[in-house]
Amino acid sequence: MDKKTQEMLKKLPKIDELLLLLEGQEIYALAPRALVKDICRKAVQELREKITGRRKDAREAISLETKDVAGKIYQKIKSLHAYNLRRVVNATGVILHTNLGRAPLCPEALQRLVEVGRGYSNLEFDLTKGERGLRYDHVCGLLCALTGAEDALIVNNNAAAVLLAINTLAEGKEAIVSRGELIEIGGEFRIPEVMSKSAARLREVGTTNRTRLSDYEKAINKETGLIMKVHTSNYRIVGFTEEAEIEALVALAKKKRVPVMNDLGSGCLINLENYGLEHEPTVREVLSAGVDVVTFSGDKLLGGPQAGIIVGKKNILAKIKKNPLNRALRIDKFTLAALEATLMHYLNPDEAVKKLRSLKALTEPVVDVKKRARKLLNKLQKEKFESLTLRLCDGFSTTGGGSLPMQKIPTVLIGIKSNKMSAGRMEEKLRARAVPVIVRVDKDEVLIDPRTVSDDEFVFVIEDLKQLMPN
Numbered sequence: 001m002d003k004k005t006q007e008m009l010k011k012l013p014k015i016d017e018l019l020l021l022l023e024g025q026e027i028y029a030l031a032p033r034a035l036v037k038d039i040c041r042k043a044v045q046e047l048r049e050k051i052t053g054r055r056k057d058a059r060e061a062i063s064l065e066t067k068d069v070a071g072k073i074y075q076k077i078k079s080l081h082a083y084n085l086r087r088v089v090n091a092t093g094v095i096l097h098t099n100l101g102r103a104p105l106c107p108e109a110l111q112r113l114v115e116v117g118r119g120y121s122n123l124e125f126d127l128t129k130g131e132r133g134l135r136y137d138h139v140c141g142l143l144c145a146l147t148g149a150e151d152a153l154i155v156n157n158n159a160a161a162v163l164l165a166i167n168t169l170a171e172g173k174e175a176i177v178s179r180g181e182l183i184e185i186g187g188e189f190r191i192p193e194v195m196s197k198s199a200a201r202l203r204e205v206g207t208t209n210r211t212r213l214s215d216y217e218k219a220i221n222k223e224t225g226l227i228m229k230v231h232t233s234n235y236r237i238v239g240f241t242e243e244a245e246i247e248a249l250v251a252l253a254k255k256k257r258v259p260v261m262n263d264l265g266s267g268c269l270i271n272l273e274n275y276g277l278e279h280e281p282t283v284r285e286v287l288s289a290g291v292d293v294v295t296f297s298g299d300k301l302l303g304g305p306q307a308g309i310i311v312g313k314k315n316i317l318a319k320i321k322k323n324p325l326n327r328a329l330r331i332d333k334f335t336l337a338a339l340e341a342t343l344m345h346y347l348n349p350d351e352a353v354k355k356l357r358s359l360k361a362l363t364e365p366v367v368d369v370k371k372r373a374r375k376l377l378n379k380l381q382k383e384k385f386e387s388l389t390l391r392l393c394d395g396f397s398t399t400g401g402g403s404l405p406m407q408k409i410p411t412v413l414i415g416i417k418s419n420k421m422s423a424g425r426m427e428e429k430l431r432a433r434a435v436p437v438i439v440r441v442d443k444d445e446v447l448i449d450p451r452t453v454s455d456d457e458f459v460f461v462i463e464d465l466k467q468l469m470p471n
């Protein structure tokens with residue numbers, strides 16, 4: 001050990017000294033003594049590692065003054081009282097932004113969370129019979145009515161739904177999937193890997209761009225447990241393509257007595273074409289083609305809480321419900337409460353499109369977005385930001401969340417440039433606020449897409465931009 005290292009180690013603050021200083025700052029109002037002591041020990045240990053560490057330059061910057069170290073510890077303890085999970089304003093124009101929590105909940109769902117969470121509920125209690133009930137039953141009626149399914153089950157998310165369904169139907173057997181449908185959704189969800197975790201053997205058929213009915217037919221044997229269709233949510237194969245007609249596939253499966261499952265991903269309950277968007281297969285369409293079981297997400301196009309919804313034939317759902325894995329993937333009362341309120345809106349699809357924020361954002365006519373962009377621009381101009389140049393420009397929003405990858409959604413953006421700092425720096429500062437505004441940056445301009453910003457969030461955009469001004 002060199003001399004400098006020895007000297008620095010000697011200067012390390014003593015735990016008792018740190019505690020004494022922190023006591024003077026009334027630290028015990030923020031955390032109990034044992035926790036404060038523990039954090040002090042860890043802080044000193046970290047300093048020791050830095051001093052003796054291989055990177056000699058890293059230790060040049062550190063202060064070993066007791067009051068500096070105590071100050072850092074104080075801040076650390078104080079930060080334990082600040083919420084980490086917070087609301088943000090999504091000004092990116094990505095409607096189902098997975099990193100920003102996908103679908104915002106409707107007011108009715110939020111109200112239900114409070115109502116059900118505040119006290120006890122009939123989560124697993126049948127109020128008519130006065131005996132134990134099933135938690136899924138609360139949304140089963142609505143789901144069956146809205147999709148034409150015989151039965152329904154809800155789990156944590158769609159990844160869990162797929163895992164559970166495959167495991168139930170094809171454990172130790174083969175599951176046939178087209179090579180054009182071996183999807184990956186955001187890294188951790190890849191069909192071949194989910195398949196192996198479900199203890200099913202993946203039997204790939206066809207090619208990337210063309211899979212025919214005869215490919216499935218040839219692959220079916222006595223080891224086959226399942227034929228699986230996967231919606232290519234986040235990409236499209238275009239050009240010289242072919243896929244087996246779902247009705248023909250169902251007929252083949254019936255003849256061979258093999259169940260057919262369809263992972264729809266986004267799982268749409270209404271015909272999006274009626275609202276000027278590209279066609280997305282609805283759950284009802286797929287079920288009426290004869291598919292036995294369909295899985296989809298609660299927080300993608302559906303616009304509700306994170307959940308995995310499994311609907312289909314009664315006998316298959318009965319098997320899935322009995323799988324012990326189901327218990328490990330079960331959802332909580334909050335999800336059910338929010339999902340029930342979300343689903344209820346679909347009894348009137350025109351209402352759903354108005355009340356569910358993600359569907360509303362997806363279908364808001366560009367002239368309306370433009371009006372709101374002007375409104376926000378006017379408010380910003382009233383602030384007379386001296387160093388900012390503001391303008392409106394045309395652009396595109398995207399669906400995100402692995403849905404409608406080809407859908408072009410025209411929008412009107414507010415472009416912001418500063419003569420004091422780069423767009424990257426502005427983006428960073430807006431992200432550091434109490435209510436962060438998450439923006440897009442393009443060619444040294446900050447872009448705000450009002451399509452994903454509600455009128456009552458404008459105030460945060462204005463407040464956060466004010467903080468960019470030197471005063």
Ligand SMILES: *Cc1c(COP(=O)(O)O)cnc(C)c1O
Pocket residue numbers: 157158159160162183185189230231232233234263264265266296297298307308401402
């Ligand atoms: C999104 C998606 C999933 C995963 O759903 P989560 O709700 O994110 O768990 C699975 N399959 C498809 C086809 C998807 O699009």
